[in-house]
Amino acid sequence: xxxxxxxxxRMIAALAGAGLTAPLLGSCTREHTLRxxxxxxxxxxxxxxxxDAAPGMxxxxxxxxxxxxxxxxxxxxxERVEAALLPFDEVILGQIQALELCVLCVVAVSAGGDQIxxxxxxxxxxxxxxxxxxxxxxxxxxxxxxxxxxxxxxxPATLNRVPLSPEQQIEAWRNGAIDLAVSYQPYAEKxxxxxxxxxxxxxRLPPLIVDVLVARNxxxxxxxxxxxxxxxxxxxxxxxxxxxxxxxxxxLAARFGLPPDEAFLPLVGLIFPALREQGRxxxxxxxxxxxxxxxxxxxxxxxxxxxxPDIPVSLDFLPRPSA
Numbered sequence: 001x002x003x004x005x006x007x008x009x010r011m012i013a014a015l016a017g018a019g020l021t022a023p024l025l026g027s028c029t030r031e032h033t034l035r036x037x038x039x040x041x042x043x044x045x046x047x048x049x050x051x052d053a054a055p056g057m058x059x060x061x062x063x064x065x066x067x068x069x070x071x072x073x074x075x076x077x078x079e080r081v082e083a084a085l086l087p088f089d090e091v092i093l094g095q096i097q098a099l100e101l102c103v104l105c106v107v108a109v110s111a112g113g114d115q116i117x118x119x120x121x122x123x124x125x126x127x128x129x130x131x132x133x134x135x136x137x138x139x140x141x142x143x144x145x146x147x148x149x150x151x152x153x154x155x156p157a158t159l160n161r162v163p164l165s166p167e168q169q170i171e172a173w174r175n176g177a178i179d180l181a182v183s184y185q186p187y188a189e190k191x192x193x194x195x196x197x198x199x200x201x202x203x204r205l206p207p208l209i210v211d212v213l214v215a216r217n218x219x220x221x222x223x224x225x226x227x228x229x230x231x232x233x234x235x236x237x238x239x240x241x242x243x244x245x246x247x248x249x250x251x252l253a254a255r256f257g258l259p260p261d262e263a264f265l266p267l268v269g270l271i272f273p274a275l276r277e278q279g280r281x282x283x284x285x286x287x288x289x290x291x292x293x294x295x296x297x298x299x300x301x302x303x304x305x306x307x308x309p310d311i312p313v314s315l316d317f318l319p320r321p322s323a
Contacts, residue, residue: 043108112269
């Protein structure tokens with residue numbers, strides 16, 4: 001694998017070509033350590049993998065991996081982390097629960113990465129009534145479940161919902177305890193390898209499942225320098241994966257438990273908005289996504305709020321393009 005110092009030198013040289021400036025990443029200024037939470041999801045892997053490949057550049061960052069997004073909201077509420085990688089629908093839920101969060105950048109957009117998989121043929125409508133479907137209580141799984149039911153005209157009440165996270169679904173599938181699963185990568189790929197048939201995914205929907213980087217409002221000023229470095233590190237990570245696919249391939253293979261030549265499969269169906277697209281995503285697309293989410297979940301009886309959510313966003317932490 002590439003030596004961390006070599007990675008750092010090459011990436012700083014490549015940064016200008018990617019339209020980013022490098023001073024923040026090379027800074028020796030004393031600043032706060034930043035605790036960043038995340039849960040297993042392919043959309044977060046570029047940043048996590050790059051931190052593994054170039055630990056010196058991420059020395060200011062403490063990664064905190066937890067099982068799911070609900071655990072992340074708990075950490076934010078208890079002030080045990082300053083920032084988090086979260087699905088946008090969970091950020092809306094956090095706001096309803098009085099969590100004050102600010103979106104710093106859009107990390108990933110699911111365009112096929114979230115899937116519904118079946119043990120039977122997907123076009124067998126007689127198979128669906130009474131079928132056992134594994135789906136999370138909330139989060140992207142619940143969003144996709146209701147979007148799928150609306151898309152095919154199915155009453156959700158005709159299915160037997162089994163509350164399981166994508167990680168828990170693997171064992172349940174192996175034991176024959178479920179007939180369908182609402183999953184996301186890398187777990188969807190594991191189910192597919194166990195014989196599951198993909199039936200529906202987010203490529204057939206307008207942007208609905210979007211992942212963002214958020215920070216607690218209370219630390220935006222005190223941790224401004226570290227937050228800017230974190231946002232820059234995300235775009236650095238995307239450039240590193242493009243420039244060093246072989247290094248990334250072997251690290252992802254170890255993470256996903258896949259052969260190296262198939263290590264990028266769990267990233268298929270994900271869009272990583274570039275720096276130049278962030279302004280549009282943060283100011284125009286995210287409000288539209290919020291409206292879709294609230295409308296969908298309200299129709300399903302899974303969302304009750306007195307007003308449409310207004311999630312704060314800030315463009316101040318985005319890297320400045322080089323001249």
